[in-house]
Structures are given as C-alpha cells and as structure tokens.
Amino acid sequence: xxxKSLSAIVVVAAVGAFVWFVVERSATSEFNDTAALSGxxxxxxxxxxxxxxxxxxxxxxxxxxxxxxxxxxxxxREIDGSDQQVREAAAELSPALAKWLQPQHQIRKWxxxxxxxxxxxxPSKHLPLAYDKEPFLVIKTAKGMANDPGNFRRWEPxxxxxTALSPKKVAIYxxxxxPFLEASxxxxxxxxxxxxxxxxxxxxxxxxxxxxxxxxxxxxxxFYEYADPVLENADPLSKWLWRLGPDNMQKLQHWLRDxxxxx
Numbered sequence: 001x002x003x004k005s006l007s008a009i010v011v012v013a014a015v016g017a018f019v020w021f022v023v024e025r026s027a028t029s030e031f032n033d034t035a036a037l038s039g040x041x042x043x044x045x046x047x048x049x050x051x052x053x054x055x056x057x058x059x060x061x062x063x064x065x066x067x068x069x070x071x072x073x074x075x076x077r078e079i080d081g082s083d084q085q086v087r088e089a090a091a092e093l094s095p096a097l098a099k100w101l102q103p104q105h106q107i108r109k110w111x112x113x114x115x116x117x118x119x120x121x122x123p124s125k126h127l128p129l130a131y132d133k134e135p136f137l138v139i140k141t142a143k144g145m146a147n148d149p150g151n152f153r154r155w156e157p158x159x160x161x162x163t164a165l166s167p168k169k170v171a172i173y174x175x176x177x178x179p180f181l182e183a184s185x186x187x188x189x190x191x192x193x194x195x196x197x198x199x200x201x202x203x204x205x206x207x208x209x210x211x212x213x214x215x216x217x218x219x220x221x222x223f224y225e226y227a228d229p230v231l232e233n234a235d236p237l238s239k240w241l242w243r244l245g246p247d248n249m250q251k252l253q254h255w256l257r258d259x260x261x262x263x
Contacts, residue, residue, distance in 0.1 A: 059171040059262040068172050075180035079107050097161055100129040111185040111194055118197035120204070120235045131158060136224070138217060144227065146214040152245025159248045163255040171262035199263065201237070202256050208238045210246050 059065060076082050083106050087098050103109065109128035116123045133155075137148035174181075178195065185194035216227040226232040231239070241249045 057171060057175045057263055059168060059175065062168065062262075065172065068169070069176055072173050072176045075177045079105075079184060082107065096157060100131050100158075102130045103128055107181075107184050108188070111181060112188055114194065114201060115185065115188070115190055115192070115197050117237065118192075118200040120237050122236045122240060138224065141214065141216070143216050145217045145219070145224075147217065147243075149213065149245075151243070152213070152248060155244050155248050159244070159251055163251055167255060167259040168262050170259060174263070199260075202260055202263075204235075204237055205241060206253055206256055206260065208241045208249075208253075210249060211242050213246050215242070 062068075083104055087101050103126075105126075106128055109126060112126070113123060113128060134150075136151055138145045139148045182194050185197075190197075211231060215231060217224045218227045219225070226239075231242075241252070244252065
C-alpha cells in the first residue's frame with residue numbers, strides 16, 4: 001500500500017487530529033465539558049453510494065495537478081475492512097501517526113469528528129486516535145495559577161507530524177477522494193456537505209487570536225478554567241488552540257492557511 005493513499009484523509013486528520021486530545025477526563029484534566037460522537041452513527045452501511053465531490057479546487061490550477069492526481073490511487077468502494085490499509089499506509093508515511101491510529105472505523109470517525117468541530121464542539125468518545133501524553137500541570141504565580149510551559153511541549157510531536165505534510169499534496173488527494181468522504185459523511189444522516197463542514201472548521205481556527213501563555217487559571221472543582229470570564233466563555237475550538245501554546249498555535253495556523261490556499 002503506497003503511503004499516498006493515506007493523504008486523501010490527512011486533510012481530515014490535520015484539522016481533527018489535535019482537537020479532541022485536549023479533553024482529559026480525569027482530575028488532571030485541563031478544561032471542561034465536551035460532546036460525544038454518536039456510537040450509532042458510526043454503524044453506517046459499508047457500501048457507499050456515489051456522491052459528487054467539491055466541483056473545483058484551487059490546486060487544480062497548478063501546472064502539475066494532472067500529473068500528481070494521476071498518481072493518487074482511487075478511494076475504496078467500501079469503508080468496512082479499510083482500517084488496516086490505513087494503518088499500513090500511515091506506517092510508511094509516519095510511524096508515529098500509524099501508532100496513533102488504533103481505534104476502528106477510521107473514516108467514519110474522522111468525518112463525524114469534523115462535523116462536530118464545525119459545530120464548535122469537542123468530542124470525547126468514539127475518537128479516531130489514541131495519543132498518550134503527560135498529565136496537565138500548573139505553576140504558581142503572584143496572581144494564583146497559570147499553565148506550565150511544559151504542557152505545550154506535549155503537543156509538539158503531533159503538531160510536527162501534521163505540519164510536515166505538503167499542503168499542496170494533501171489538497172490534490174482530497175480532491176480525488178472528495179466523493180468518498182462526502183458519501184461517508186452522508187451515511188451519518190447529515191444534511192450539510194462534508195466539504196462545507198471542513199471549511200467552516202478551518203476558517204474558525206484561522207481567525208482565533210493568541211492570548212498570553214501565562215493566562216491565569218482557577219480550579220473551582222475538578223477541571224481548570226480561565227480566571228478571566230471572557231476567555232473562559234470563548235468557544236471550545238478557540239480555547240483548544242490556546243492550550244496548544246503560542247508556538248504550536250502559530251505553526252498550525254500557518255499550515256492551515258497554506259492548505260486553505262489550495263482548497
């Protein structure tokens with residue numbers, strides 16, 4: 001299995017791979033509530049009907065588009081049984097990425113995840129990746145508590161793995177696999193298009209402004225919260241980007257901006 005077969009869904013992973021990781025359901029969790037992907041929605045029919053993909057992408061105007069698109073393998077006709085192929089392809093592309101793609105129903109979980117993110121929600125169940133990291137830590141400051149800078153380094157392997165991918169190549173394979181992704185998304189019973197939900201998520205992530213890495217925290221119960229009510233009342237996707245840390249946030253947004261230019 002050529003590694004390029006994975007690139008068709010990397011556009012999903014690139015946006016979604018990070019977001020759900022911020023949810024830590026324990027006493028050391030960073031921050032609060034999340035939603036859950038519906039388990040029933042992941043049991044969609046295996047055989048997918050033909051669905052039109054995005055009519056035209058900016059990457060199609062590139063001089064080498066036809067040549068590169070011809071190298072991309074066609075998408076599978078069925079979702080069931082594709083998990084192992086995805087993992088094998090990921091192992092050739094990135095051993096670390098393959099290691100994280102452990103849960104079953106990869107395609108269904110990615111499209112469901114992006115749908116939730118487009119609604120500014122952070123799922124906590126039925127997730128497509130398993131990414132181990134150190135517990136969330138805080139430091140004491142003159143005002144109270146703040147994010148330990150070491151928390152940001154926990155995300156570096158993941159951020160680096162995704163942003164190392166070529167945005168142009170990802171867009172080329174996304175174009176070729178778009179009908180398959182749309183069909184997979186429609187099997188979940190959603191009225192919106194997958195492409196619309198993906199673009200909505202990317203656009204929101206790109207407009208989020210950074211905040212101070214030492215923003216004050218408080219812990220009224222189990223979870224940590226921002227002491228500033230304006231920050232604490234921000235939408236979950238904005239708060240997630242802040243928790244990546246300024247450097248990781250900037251790197252991710254730069255990569256997403258490049259990707260968006262090809263979409």
